[in-house]
Amino acid sequence: MTLRIMAIDIQKIRGQFPTLVDASRRPYVFLDTAASSLTPRPVIEAMGRFYTDFRANVHRGMYTDSLRATEAYEAARSKVAGFIGAEAEEIVFTRGATESLNVAARGLAEGLGPGDEVVITIMEHHANLIPWQQLADRSGFTLRFLPLGEDFRLDMEAARQTIGPRTKVVAFMAVSNVLGTVNPTEELIALAKAQGAATVIDVAQAAGHLPLDVTSWDCDFLALSGHKMYGPTGIGILYGKRPRLEAMEPQTFGGDMILEVTKERSTWNRIPWKFEAGTPHIAGAIGLAAAIGFVEEIGIEEVVRAEERLAAHALERLQSVPGLRLYGPAGGVRGGALSFAVDDIHPHDMADLLSKQGICVRGGHHCAMPLMRELGIVGTTRASLGIYNTEQDIEDLIQAIHEAKRIFG
Amino acid sequence: MSDDTNRHQVGSQELYRQNILDHNRHPRNKRRMEDASVTHRELNFSCGDDIELFVRTEGNRVADASFDGHGCAISQAAVSMLTEHVHGRGIDELENLTDEEMGQLLGVEVGPARRTCAMLGLEALRQALKKLREDI
Structure with a gap:
């Protein structure tokens, strides 16, 4: 020291x-931040201002409050993008890392079938396990687990043997919510990329505690929750690399995510909005941006x-x-x-x-x-x-x- | 920031009375029963509590009750006390055993966080007696 x-x-x-x-x-x-952190005043106040000063829905409103809400909501998106080294259009607002992981898993599983393998780790939170388990049942791909090695860290020798030509996705948590283990994110991503596999990183426990940079990691998807990093509950993001998001079909349909709708068919809005059906958690997004501001200020x-x-x-x-x-x-x-x-x-x-x-x-x-x-x-x-x-x-x-x-x- | 004296006073743990700790340390009737009339396994997944209750009846009375399993002190003490309580009692009476009576057996106020633990044995008994009824 x-x-x-x-x-x-x-x-x-x-x-x-x-x-x-x-x-x-x-x-x-x-001492329960891993479950949900406390929320500092700047976050509470930023959310309060939305409700007291410009409470209106986002997008397509012509009046001042709606424009202001839209501006704050999209500024929050840019703030998150800057925080993880992404572009704003690569940030999809979700209810939290759980929803983000479900969306990424469903999108990636589209092209998978028998003979394909998805590799996760034995330490995953259920949110990065059950979606894959369910999809494996439906699509017929095989789910494989990387085991623990010494000192409660991943067995990287096993990782090198498990991640192979059949591997189509490698999905893992950056930091364990139970063990506190920090996984070798860059090494796992490199193993995945060598096999042409997509990568999904769950940073629920890392965000607000460790630096995040999707550009240097070069991962395909990243899932983050606001409420574990001093932000509000009910808000999180799914980061997806632009071509990944563009190729992925939306899974929830409704308002705001469309370009044109006829009686017969619909076409989708651009990314990221095609993944954000319905009125979003505007105050939550604003609160998340304030939480990032809080962390960045320190x-x-x-x-x-x-x-x-x-x-x-x-x-x-x-x-x-x-x-x-x-x-x-x-x-x-x-x-x-x-x-x-x-x-x-x-x-x-x-x-x-x-x-x-x-x-x-x-x-x-x-x-x-x-x-x-x-x-x-x-x-x-x-x-x-x-x-x-x-x-x-x-x-x-x-x-x-x-x-x-x-x-x- | 914190007051240690105060903390240790708060720490006189109402829920963890000697009686409960004693039943947890030395559970009564913790044994598997070969000649049980009915058994039922009850799990509490949120805690990992896992108990199997064995009941042997004679006529419409409980002649013997025992349990096996593991879990938190509250669940283990509660089921241990329950096996003593049901001994010799009529099935009709036990079918009407309420949560409140189970609470009285424990002798302490059980908050919502530990309610499932405290009631796990009772739930196992209810399910076991239901099975018994269905068999008759």
């Missing part, structure tokens, strides 16, 4: 989150540094608890998800006992049941970090774990 003054003023950051400054809630230690490099430092500290402190088993990389580059088990205390009991001491964590399978089965457990207790977390939060967590141990004796 270099000796330098941290550029981030965590207390100032915490001051922007209403629940963190509310003294009446204490004790209150929020600086993503500073965010990475602060979270890495806190994660390293948390790992050290957790490992000092007797009887605690960690499920995730014990060191090195990793995300802020810290999964653990203590003695034989069931994860739901642990999460409940922590909650009664004001510590907000999550216990269970974290929407990754095949991973749990692979690890031979029913679930873990998971604490996860955000930009507002401090060493004091970790101390409170550790004390609360000791208290839970004491109760269970």
Whole structure:
């Protein structure tokens, strides 16, 4: 650790989150960002302004408020595009990463059949597993899983053997929501491209925590949720490389996504609008753009540094608890998800006992049941970090774990 | 930021009373039953709780009840208590056992987050008795 003054003023950051400054809630230690982050005031206010200042539908309205709403909505799209290194027309607004992954999977599965293979990893969130499972049943392609290797990281030797001439799609999470493992995104994309396979990256856990750049990654699709990166719930994006989106058929039909409709047939609007049927989540898009602004103001490099430092500290402190088993990389580059088990205390009991001491964590399978089965457990207790977390939060967590141990004796 | 004294007072865990912890640590009637009249397995996927309830009847009474499985302390203690409670009771009576009565057996207030855990054993009993009824 270099000796330098941290550029981030965590207390100032915490001051922007209403629940963190509310003294009446204490004790209150929020360690569940991997499930959904807290929302800072600038995001809440940006969304509020849509409802109070220019509440109108987007597109085709001739009056000022509608034009302003359209402008804000499309500016949000550009903001997201800039954030991930894409062009605005490559950004499709969705309800979240889950919807994005479903749309990408359905689009890609169109051309797949028996003999083709889709490769995912054993650590995928159900959102990047069940769509492929369902589509494999219907289309007859084979779903293959990359296993874990050492230290809860992907077995890259197995990846090199599994990704082959039959592979048509490689879809994986950039960062695990359970293990905190940061997957070797560039290496996996290179393996996929060498076989001409399409790539889908789930960055739900990476966005707002690590830099994202679809241009240097050269991936085909990317799925992101707003609510895990300080934005509102109900908004996310699907990034698709322009030719990919142009080739893909829309899956939801209705207003706004068409060019011309007759009694017999319809033609589609240009990308990205052909994928956005119906009135979109305008406030959500505006909120997501504000969340990106919030992260950019701190600086993503500073965010990475602060979270890495806190994660390293948390790992050290957790490992000092007797009887605690960690499920995730014990060191090195990793995300802020810290999964653990203590003695034989069931994860739901642990999460409940922590909650009664004001510590907000999550216990269970974290929407990754095949991973749990692979690890031979029913679930873990998971604490996860955000930009507002401090060493004091970790101390409170550790004390609360000791208290839970004491109760269970 | 936080007050440790206060935290540990909040930490006097109402739900995790000695009685519940004792049943979790030393579950009563935790054994498989070879001569059960009826068995039922009940799962709680959100928690990973998994219990199998065994009931042996004599006439219209429960002569013996036992369980096997694993799960959180609340689910395990609840089903353990339930196997003791049903012993010797009439099937008619047990068919009408309510969630509230199950709560009274546990002796603590169960919040919505843990309700499924607390009621898992009761649900298994209800399903088992239903099977029994259908067999007759």
